[in-house]
Amino acid sequence: MTVVSVGESSAARTQGSLLEVRFGDVAAPEVSAGIRPFDPAGCYILIDEKDSPVIKKAAEMFASDVTRVTGVETGVSYVPKRDSRAVIIGTIGHSRYIDSLVYKGALDVSRITGGWERYSITIVNDPLPGISEALVVAGSDRRGAAYGALSISEAMGVSPWEWWADVPVRRRENVRIYADFQSESPSVKYRGIFINDEDWGLLPWAASNYEKELGDIGPRTYERVCELLLRLKGNMLAPAMHACTGAFYSHPESKAVADSCGIIITTSHCEPMLFNNAAKSEWDSRRDGEWNYVTNKPVIYSKMDARVKEAAPYENIYTMAMRGVHDEGMRGNLSMEKRIEVLTEVIQDQRGILEKHLGRSAADVPQIFVPYKETLDVYEAGLNIPDDITIVWPDDNYGYMKHLNDSVERSRVGGSGVYYHTSYLGTPHDYLWLCTTPPVFMYEELKKAYDYGADRYWLLNVGDIKPMEMAIQTFFDMAWNVDAFDIHSVNTHQPLMLAEIFGEGMLPRFQKLLDDYYRLAWSRKPEYMGWEYEWDAPALEQLRPTDFSFDNYNDARDRLKDYRVISDDVSAIMSELPDALRAPLFEMIGYPVMASYQMNRKFLMAQLNREYLEKGDRARANWAGEQARLAYDSINALNRMYNSLLGGKWSGMMSVPKGFVAKYQNMPDIVMTDNVAAVEGTIDPEPDQRCMEGCCVVDIASPKYKSGLINIVDGLGFDWKVVQLGEDRPDADVAGAVAVYELPEMSCDTIEVTVYALPLFPSNSGCDTRYGVSVDGGDIAVASYHPVEWSAEWKANVLRNSTENKFRFTIDPQKKNHTLTLHAIDAGQIIQRVVVDWGGLRDSYVGPSVGL
Template identity: 45%
Template sequence: MKYKKLISFLAFFLAVLSVYGQNPFVLKSGEPVTIACGNSEEEVVHTALNLLNRDVESVFSTRIIVTPESKKGMIIVGTIGQSDLIDKAGVDLSPIKNKKEAFLLAVSSTGKLVIAGSDKRGTAYGVMELSRLIGVSPWEWWADATPAKKEIFQLPASYRNMQSPSVEYRGIFINDEDWGLTPWSWQTYEPSDVKGQIGPKTHERIFELLLRLRANTFWPAMHGCSVPFYFTPGNKEVADKFGIFIGTSHCEPMMRNTNGEWKRDGVGEYDYVHNSAHVLSFWEQRVKEVAGLDNLYTLGMRGVHDGAMNGAKTIEEQKAVLTKVLRDQRDLLTKYVNKDVTQVPQVFIPYKEVLDVYHAGLQVPDEVTLMWCDDNYGYIRHFPTAAERARKGGNGVYYHVSYWGRPHDYLWLGTVHPSLVYQQMSLAYERGIQKMWILNVGDIKPAEYQVELFLDMAWNLEAVKRQGVVAHQRHFLEREFGKNRADRLQPVMQEAYRLAYIRKPEFMGNTRTEEKDPKFKVISDLPWSEQEINERLAAYRQLSDKVEQEWRALPAQKKETYFQLVKYPVQAAAQMNNKLLTAQLARRGKADWADSDRAY
């Protein structure tokens, strides 16, 4: 027994000596950062290095120098199978081999930081992980979250950080962009003579955000107000630059924005019963054009824009047409993309009336991902059966934190409760929805926190579960505003989400969207007592006062971020409630109309 104890002690002593004899990885303010990275790396890796350069300059007031020589690099960056540099770096790469989009950060015995990826995206995410570690927010640009300056940053000699995604395809859908992203893009951010154009400069900012959030998939804007993604030169090229898979929504098969493109490129009616040759040619043009790029092909067919297909009336007729559509679409993929069509990423989305056709027995090829949807208000309508879970193509989900449509929209403020997102997406994963997660984000800006929560869960669900949704939100606030302010702000945000869960600010007029009955177009009373109204107004008043108090104490460099993420969302919701609930009381002589006018 004493010999075993002696051996254990010696092993421990040698381990301590080993670590003690090694060097930590160190970055210092004003000192150049040399990175060894081979020229054979894919474009997205160099894109990530360019972002890291910007981040290092912000934090340390210095720049990175990229060299292909490992001896000169403080940081060694490389992809398995692409780089000899990481093979010789003295770090065990086996934990990430044969994984998709995995990365490893490890400090070598000489104090160098090795960033290795299992593929091009894994390496890029590893580079972006260093940005996170030095204190750069994913919302650095989108919420003006300027990182704090640092004099020094260290990782210990024993440091290891290995990550890989829970969900294979993770991303966002820009939708209902009419009032925000589209006019801002073509009128302000990249002015254009083409009305409604969202160009490559705007998409570069979107894709930068996705790369920082470790997302890899994008469904472009598709409303009539926006120029279709592929009609604008440079858009598809910038997607490749950031390693982004381009997909399309439930009514846009074969990489076509049918709503915006059929009127230019289509011939006759968009009808596969009476005009299949022209419709098939319409799809074929785009598949030929993008065949070599990273795409997720949506299969099937609906109407031109979020409506039932033309030419087939009954469910059985629609099933017959969709069966032919699926066969013909896959023939195009076999011809232009890959002779083995089972290797082409494909998705079928049983949304609205298509769900009825699917339930009527439509046969979807086994390797095609089935994507399920929520009810537009955050509750998933269908979870996979045992047979659906066993499919080779797996299952996906299309989820909303922004919505336009019946019975009411919520596009203005990001008020979907984080606990609802967490509960529903955890349940989705547990029930086999693990292949693809797409989030309808509207214009991005109203829903920053929900976007981050959703994509963090898609990246590493177990990590978010261990942390818990409340702690996750706390980390978000602490990263942006510091520990002390996070202590005070989290109860404010939790209460704001709770009040909005009872009734969203957009719903306070008791009206409805796209409702034929004229009574729902007129603002009317909510079924709340005077006491309930006063209690709700008092609760919002308290929140608004607390938010204003923090605003006054904030340093100047944090005011922009605070306004976007806290002040405007909370105080705007408070004033919308004040405007309409005070009016409801005033109609009964219980309040002053001037208070409602002031809120307006």
């Protein structure tokens, strides 16, 4: 029987056993009959001092949580106390207390023993001499026990974000815990974050605020990060690695801190064998020579060897092969054949280093190979990766998975994983500032990867961590129990998370708020509103007017109105909350929503300023210019508000990151006319300008008929509803799957159909991205997208999150009723908008046709 824990994250609910926390005078449920509740107030936490250090860490965190929830002080003890009640936390085979209970038959751990990161939570009477009653948390391994203890904390209402987003711990009366619980192993074995591009947030905050004495990101910061990971049921960390930051291993305490939290250290695609060649302290070309294995192998080998020797006492995942310095390709003008030869030698040498310092076969050491950017080309050209190494498939940096396992790769012993971005610095444009990745999009791509076998390793690029809180929570909840989600429920995950913190009655408001926040950013992220491209042709690198229009269909006006509505609403919610809840709401969603509005207002009103000038309306041009300036100032004011929260706790954390070459953070050019007073303008849509005569947008969410594996999905696309033409899975069969739509009466003989689809990559070399379109049951026109990363087409498509295909069809002008059919050909294609034009046909590409 499934019972939901009070305060438990909606996606973290585990089936098949009981873990429930009740507060106050709420009567015990019928399902709890026969289970005596445990009152944590006044108990103490008992652990074996010889157990893993993470047990002590988790016990201390749990003790603090109990104190804050119950108001009664508690602590950690290594020995039982007489006439007491206790919470016993320990690892099977490493805790004499847990093992004693198992030996005498008081605790059954047979289901979880030998499992990966599993735990049981049970109430035991008279467990040990002197203890009348105990809540016993037993872990199959060190992290399992820690997760078990902290899952009780979460059920008592302690948010994983109690420190990182300042979610207050609510004081509760009469806390009662009902428990007879055994967890399953997580869906994904290794789950972690990569702190990346820390230059503009985490580093300034740590160096000038949290670790001011060190002046860097160091062990105090990493301890907080690792505590967060424990509460999220994560188990690995890829530390910050830019040259501006001291390398992780340059502060020796950091690795010990991570281990004390049970957190595995991994590294990005840039850092072979835990070695950070971007940091001058680690690799200085003036001292060490060129990072080139052909010409400088002895020095590079010695660096990797020394790092593995240093890190060997701890649990790590080692990145194999090598790229260039930092995020560059391999040094040297090498042919593809030579690259393969060199990387084969590198991997062989690296495995020898692992065996030398770890004292076991390399096949027994966790290793990853990340075919990132140009490395994927080398892999596809024939680089042989030892079968026990986990292949970690990256997205294209914008959330679209580039390659997933084919049938051969799915059989590899080492399995595979995913490296996914919700933050990125690079071409065509950075998005380092806010998190605007829709949960449905993240789920669709990650679940697809999981179904293709990527269940060994999930790493999320989180930039500076803040303000990524909700995306991080969604990622880890999915990685822990992917089956708790589907493509329909995932869109409610973050609103439920907010409602659990700020009030269940606000759930509908949070749903609407987040839906509109993600929808508006889907067509253009706030960071892209300057319309500049980065590291591109000089003409494209400058701020430019947007493609949104104040005249044609009013999409600019609609956009500003919608942003203003959600900005006002989140401000209103903040004003309704008690003081203790205002800071966390501002951090998690208030700042992102209000700052997004102001960034859009800045650029769109600057654009309107120029448009009014071209029309000769200088008074309204001045008004629009003033609005743009006010928006620019408002962003700065929001940054100051963020950095001054809670007495300056987050001082230095929030800015508008400029990356290395971005310009969106600047004030766009405006022209103000002297001696002309501004007059009040309006940006609301004007109804008489919204006519679309001779053109219609198909309501893709309301097909007249659909068959087969056709999904209508909320939470994605330009209009926040999409048609998924079957889920992309290795065994998917979408033959005959169609969605049929009625079209309006059209007195013409030719129509143009424009279809906007998500720019998805083929899953692997054996797959395609085809879908079909037909009108009135005629020939099927087929579209297919094979993106070439870094091409102009790919850049445009990732910035707008869409492909665009145009088809021309001949129709019978005498026929009043017409239909349009979307045909599934390759599973998983997602259509987000269909426009039918019969009034103003333009030259258009007519795709190939195929009979199905």
